[in-house]
Structure formats: structure tokens, C-alpha cells
Amino acid sequence: MALRIYAPASSANLSVGFDSLGTAISPIDGSLLGDVVQIEESDQPFELESVGYFVRKLPKEPQKNIVYQAYVLFSERLKLRGGEVKKLRLTLEKNMPIGSGLGSSACSIVAALVALNQFHAEPFSKMELLEMMGELEGRISGSIHYDNVAPCYLGGLQLMTQSLGNICQPLPFFDEWYWVLAYPGIEVSTAEARAILPKTYTRQDVISQARYLGSFVHACHSRQAQLAALMMKDLVAEPYREALLPNFPEVRQGCKDLGALAVGISGSGPTMFAIAPDLAHAQKLYSYLESNYLQNNEGFIHICKVDNQGARAIG
Numbered sequence: 261m262a263l264r265i266y267a268p269a270s271s272a273n274l275s276v277g278f279d280s281l282g283t284a285i286s287p288i289d290g291s292l293l294g295d296v297v298q299i300e301e302s303d304q305p306f307e308l309e310s311v312g313y314f315v316r317k318l319p320k321e322p323q324k325n326i327v328y329q330a331y332v333l334f335s336e337r338l339k340l341r342g343g344e345v346k347k348l349r350l351t352l353e354k355n356m357p358i359g360s361g362l363g364s365s366a367c368s369i370v371a372a373l374v375a376l377n378q379f380h381a382e383p384f385s386k387m388e389l390l391e392m393m394g395e396l397e398g399r400i401s402g403s404i405h406y407d408n409v410a411p412c413y414l415g416g417l418q419l420m421t422q423s424l425g426n427i428c429q430p431l432p433f434f435d436e437w438y439w440v441l442a443y444p445g446i447e448v449s450t451a452e453a454r455a456i457l458p459k460t461y462t463r464q465d466v467i468s469q470a471r472y473l474g475s476f477v478h479a480c481h482s483r484q485a486q487l488a489a490l491m492m493k494d495l496v497a498e499p500y501r502e503a504l505l506p507n508f509p510e511v512r513q514g515c516k517d518l519g520a521l522a523v524g525i526s527g528s529g530p531t532m533f534a535i536a537p538d539l540a541h542a543q544k545l546y547s548y549l550e551s552n553y554l555q556n557n558e559g560f561i562h563i564c565k566v567d568n569q570g571a572r573a574i575g
């Protein structure tokens with residue numbers, strides 16, 4: 261029987277934690293914003309089919325599809341520990357736009373590896389699987405970062421600790437916040453958005469950013485929503501990336517004027533997020549972003565909440 265694994269979109273960095281923070285997100289209307297990978301038995305050693313709205317944006321050569329690479333890596337690791345790889349067929353439903361800042365590659369990687377692991381009766385632990393996810397994400401973006409794959413896989417807000425045997429640990433977060441996510445419909449490559457960042461930062465910027473991140477984590481644990489939102493500031497990436505986004509400074513100010521608690525770039529963009537304290541504010545932000553940030557028909561806006569489940573089997 262076929263198994264279908266859904267892996268949700270994620271918003272990395274949250275402004276304050278470059279490569280260190282990421283949250284899984286899901287639209288409040290119940291729609292699925294993420295990729296699905298279906299796995300089933302086959303009489304061939306391996307088959308891969310890609311379907312879905314964004315399939316036309318995937319690399320033409322199947323070997324370049326990250327789902328194919330996930331299969332190869334999983335098989336190598338399984339053989340290394342004496343396991344046997346079953347004959348199987350994967351179907352990727354590519355629902356997430358590529359280069360969107362919503363962890364599109366992470367959705368495919370996570371859905372594929374979770375499906376493969378379940379199909380083989382879970383030979384790998386969560387952290388072993390997550391390590392493979394980070395390796396695959398690193399091939400795409402140029403360096404390993406877990407801030408999309410970790411929340412996409414495990415759900416909630418994750419802090420990348422990368423020590424003591426844990427790649428990440430969950431942080432208590434503010435489930436009452438509404439996340440308004442606006443994808444303008446243009447593509448920004450994560451690898452390119454990383455390449456434009458400075459190689460070094462001033463001591464003052466390093467000190468300030470450490471203070472913001474420390475205060476943010478403290479605010480999460482002590483349930484101070486206002487302090488957490490105030491600390492969502494970015495001296496590492498946003499000042500250098502904002503030029504890649506259409507009218508970002510003006511739109512950010514417009515969102516703040518409408519009462520957004522925090523506004524920033526989701527991942528490496530071009531999606532931006534605005535956090536609202538309640539649904540009424542979220543709806544105003546939705547209308548504003550619809551008129552002022554979307555660039556073409558590919559663009560979309562979703563009012564979301566944190567997805568605390570992460571990757572999961574669906575019917």
C-alpha cells in the first residue's frame with residue numbers, strides 16, 4: 261500500500277537567528293502548503309516521478325532532483341549498516357515554489373527521507389535522518405544549514421544547537437501569533453542570497469546580534485511575546501538582502517504602520533513575513549501585502565500559524 265508523507269513549509273532565520281532558528285508553518289484555512297512524497301513497492305529497483313504545479317521549475321535531469329539524491333544518500337547509508345534497500349517507486353508532488361524563502365528544497369528532502377525511513381521500518385533515528393537532511397540541503401545552498409529541514413521535519417520553532425548529540429532543540433513559542441506570509445512570485449536563489457553576504461561583521465554588530473538572539477530565546481522561555489517580537493532584528497542578512505526584494509523597506513514600514521509585531525524576510529526571500537497579534541490585524545496585513553507586494557500571478561499570500569506537527573503521513 262502507498263504511504264504519503266507531507267512536509268510543511270518553513271520560515272527560517274526569524275530575522276534574529278540566521279541559520280539558527282526556523283519554524284514550520286501551515287495556513288489557517290487548512291490548505292497544505294508543502295510538498296508530498298508518495299512511496300510504494302515496485303518491480304523496478306527505483307522509479308521517480310514528479311508531478312504538481314511547480315514540477316516545471318525542477319531541474320530537467322532527474323538526477324538533479326533532490327529527491328533522487330535523497331534516495332541515493334539513504335541507500336548508501338542503509339547499505340553501510342548492512343540493511344537492504346527495497347525496490348520502490350517515489351512520486352514527488354512539487355507544490356512549493358522554488359527559490360521562495362519557504363524552504364521548498366527542505367520540503368522535498370524531508371518528505372523523501374521520512375517516506376524512505378518509514379518504508380524501511382525506521383532504520384535511522386531522528387537525529388541520523390536530520391543529519392542526512394542537512395547534508396542534502398547543503399548541496400543545494402552551498403553550505404549546510406538546518407534551519408529549514410529541522411522545523412519542517414520536527415515541527416514548531418527549532419533552535420539549532422548542533423552539539424551534545426542534538427542538531428536542534430525545540431523552543432516554546434507563541435502559538436497565538438498569526439504569520440502573514442507573502443510570496444511575490446519572483447525567484448531568489450538561496451545560494452546567491454548567501455553569496456552576497458559579507459565575510460566579516462563589525463564587533464558592534466556581533467555584540468548587538470548576540471544580545472538580540474539571547475533576549476529572544478529568553479523571551480520565548482519567559483513567555484514575553486512583546487519582547488520576543490521586538491528582538492526579531494537582523495544585522496546579518498536583511499541589510500544586504502533587502503535589495504533583492506521588491507520595495508521591501510517601504511512595504512516593511514507599511515506593515516509596521518498596520519500594527520505588525522515583527523516584519524522580516526522569510527529565509528533568504530523573496531517571501532516576507534509579518535506577524536499579527538490577532539486575526540483582524542492579519543487580514544489587514546493580507547490586503548495590504550496583496551496590493552503592495554505581489555508582482556505577478558504566481559505570487560500568493562497565506563495567513564498561517566506555527567505548525568507544531570512537522571512532517572506527517574496523510575491520507
Ligand SMILES: Nc1ncnc2c1ncn2[C@@H]1O[C@H](COP(=O)(O)OP(=O)(O)O)[C@@H](O)[C@H]1O
Pocket residue numbers: 317318319324325326327357358359360361362363364365366368400401448449450451527
Ligand atoms: N525537489 C526539489 N525541490 C526544490 N528545489 C530543487 C529540488 N530538486 C532540485 N532542486 C534545486 O534546488 C535549488 C533550490 O533553490 P533554493 O533557492 O535553495 O530554493 P528554496 O530556498 O526554495 O529551497 C534549485 O536550483 C532547484 O532547481
Ligand SMILES: N[C@@H](CCOP(=O)(O)O)C(=O)O
Pocket residue numbers: 270272273278279280360361362363364405407408450453454497526527528529
Ligand atoms: N538560513 C538560510 C535559510 C534559507 O531559507 P530558504 O527558505 O530561502 O531556503 C539563509 O538565510 O540563507
